[in-house]
Amino acid sequence: MxxxxxxxxxxxxxxxxxxxxxxxxxxYCYLFDAVxxxxxxxxxxxxxxxxxHGYQAMGILHYLGVTKExxxxxxxxxxxxxxxxxxxxxxxxxxxxIDTLKSILQKSNDNKQI
Numbered sequence: 001m002x003x004x005x006x007x008x009x010x011x012x013x014x015x016x017x018x019x020x021x022x023x024x025x026x027x028y029c030y031l032f033d034a035v036x037x038x039x040x041x042x043x044x045x046x047x048x049x050x051x052x053h054g055y056q057a058m059g060i061l062h063y064l065g066v067t068k069e070x071x072x073x074x075x076x077x078x079x080x081x082x083x084x085x086x087x088x089x090x091x092x093x094x095x096x097x098i099d100t101l102k103s104i105l106q107k108s109n110d111n112k113q114i
Contacts, residue, residue, distance in 0.1 A: 004069040024100050031071075040056075041053075
């Protein structure tokens, strides 16, 4: 699988506005479900996408280096396998994304135990 390089933005404003759960969900929905920036603003961040135009979710993703090449990239791959793929490619380089995915996996496992 060809995994693109991250293209980090230095703009941290949008990233700092949201909690880790919201950031995790934005990343997951973009990588696995190919949800648009506007829809992420609306559904995950609770914003009026007619006003926000998807810029909040886009700012979060771009700060992490996740650009359009990543949209839906892992849609046919399980979460655990995606973590393994990113770790095998370069675990240090993709560490923020890997940590986000591990956090999501842990939350999923915790919910299954309830």
